[in-house]
Amino acid sequence: AQSVSQHNHHVILSEAASLELGCNYSYGGTVNLFWYVQYPGQHLQLLLKYFSGDPLVKGIKGFEAEFIKSKFSFNLRKPSVQWSDTAEYFCAVSGGYGNKLVFGAGTILRVKS
């Protein structure tokens, strides 16, 4: 069965600090990997996704994530966070067509201005 583990439940950073949110998954086959974000008072939206090809994927708002197959990881990064990045971030994995999308428990990021 698929599972997703996010290492930190709460992260607090100052503006301009660098961000890395950890995500590890458990699944034996080919995977599709996603990061979703939920800003305060808003619904979940897609930040970035990886299906194949270049393991370093770039998403919206300066976010990027790197797929490391040997480590079963898909960590999210941003070189310099802004106050507006305050949100909850969810890593998710799917085994492909007909497979459910499984989410991690989420990481709440608070950026201090």
Add this chain to the structure above:
Amino acid sequence: GAGVSQSPSNKVTEKGKDVELRCDPISGHTALYWYRQSLGQGLEFLIYFQGNSAPDKSGLPSDRFSAERTGGSVSTLTIQRTQQEDSAVYLCASSQDGYNSPLHFGNGTRLTVT
């Protein structure tokens, strides 16, 4: 364009009552998902529809939970004999093909069982 619409947005019910939650997906989206979001628990998968059929019902917590989708569009999640532990935000999402396309989420239904 119109996004995923869920109703009601809030529902307070007494323990033991039945509730129905509705989801209107984006027109043309073949895949529809139900998730439950509880504080500190992330998003718990409940059920996934491809068209009208449900290839994966593995996440439904008990036989008190059921869901259907008619006409490849609207879906209803029904919880019978609600319990206090059913209190959560129930999220619906749809995607174009259930494979490569991203999920579009609704705003959820906040269910409170008293």
